[in-house]
Amino acid sequence: MASGPSSSNTKQRNNAMNCSVCFEVFTDPLILKCGHTFCKKCTDSLIRCAKENAQQQYHYGTPTIACPECRAEMPADGKYLVKNFRLADIINHFNLSLETDPKDVGATVWVANPPSPPSRASIEILCNSCNEMYDPKHIFCCSWCSSGGQEPFFACGTCCVKKHQQHPLTPYEQMATPEEREKFVNDVMSMLLDTSNNLQADFGESVRITPEYQNLKNKIRDSFNFWNPVLNNLRTNPKLTKQAIEDHGNIIDYFLNLCEDTISQVKRIEQKHADDLIALRATFSHKVDDAFNKFGQSLNVPMPSTSGVAAPSGK
Incomplete structure (x- = not known):
């Protein structure tokens, strides 16, 4: 039997199958208008928070949500969400593989087993909202909450959805080292x-x-x-x-x-x-x-040229 995939390939596949908001394997994955995919429960939370904020701020018209990945704005309406059938089929395939022959999935066992936590990067960042440590790729810098302070205010994807919906956010990876x-x-x-x-x-x-x-x-x-x-x-x-x-x-x-x-x-x-x-x-x-020539003509005497001479000789 062929050897299992390398740890780096496994980690990349694991990351691709996990929602960047809840950090769990996708369940009912939905695609936003910007192309990023999130769990249905996470998109429902996005829409609910947007509507609650709109009511608190007396906002008229359709409220908007911001994509946790790219911050692109779109109407907070479920009709704009489309199921990611391809991703759902892949996840179902791995779940089925676990049930039939677990030994063949090797290092990918945790992907089909949501309770097992994913491996974390060597560097973790503290979320200033929930005081939990997260992988840098799930951390954002909130410019609104950072204003007036000496240090940046960091928030995880979940806290960004719940508490920083209308705040300007910058992914941690885009912060200058x-x-x-x-x-x-x-x-x-x-x-x-x-x-x-x-x-x-x-x-x-x-x-x-x-x-x-x-x-x-x-x-x-x-x-x-x-x-x-x-x-x-x-x-x-x-x-x-x-x-x-x-x-x-x-x-x-x-x-x-x-x-x-x-x-x-x-x-x-x-x-x-x-x-x-x-x-x-x-x-x-x-x-x-010209003046010298006229003067010389009146005396019938030839006069020298002044070209290149600073002043007349005086004679």
């Missing part, structure tokens, strides 16, 4: 330092040293100092998400591009003034030559 926050801050600080040094060098080559140019230089320098406390806060912020890091990175990229574009405009202004000075000198030389 300390290592990700540290790497982001270090990378940004390196970019800021390199850009600041380059801009200072470019400004050092500026020809027009006027109060306006000096004020602009000071403004750009001070704007770089703004990021120091911001980055220190991001480094120690446990509520930071991966999406927030990406958004902050886009803002910093915009800031760096703005500084570089400003320096480019300074150079264009300087070049424009240089071009204006060249044109002014050429006009001056032409008009002086």
Whole structure:
């Protein structure tokens, strides 16, 4: 007889057959409009909580539910739910296999036996609502309950359905780790330092040293100092998400591009003034030559050209 499946494959199959709300093997699995599947009793609980919240908040119209997996909203109405026949057939197949020949199912025995708890990850997170420990994939960070506190407020899938229905939730796996926050801050600080040094060098080559140019230089320098406390806060912020890091990175990229574009405009202004000075000198030389020529004609004496000469000789 062939050997049983590997532990990793077994664990993946076990996870696929368990509802992410009650953590038990699916019973009467129903598919939401977003495509995620949950037990009928769990979807009934979702709908019931949504209707109760709507009544408490005097909400008119059809209340909505949010998918515990992706937070997609849909009407809290059972007619939108469809039975997942394929998944139900698979679960029934394993239940039948247990009854006929238990020794052939090997490591998958617990899948068809709901009372046996699934294996947990090496890291477990405390749900701040029910004070139970859960696998990180079943934990969400509630932004509403985290506001005003130093630490994030975590809730399991069941508590999210019962107590955090209308709150903005972020899956724990989308929260930024300390290592990700540290790497982001270090990378940004390196970019800021390199850009600041380059801009200072470019400004050092500026020809027009006027109060306006000096004020602009000071403004750009001070704007770089703004990021120091911001980055220190991001480094120690446990509520930071991966999406927030990406958004902050886009803002910093915009800031760096703005500084570089400003320096480019300074150079264009300087070049424009240089071009204006060249044109002014050429006009001056032409008009002086014309005046000298007229003066020489009146005396019938040839006059020297002033092209490339700063001033007439005086003779």
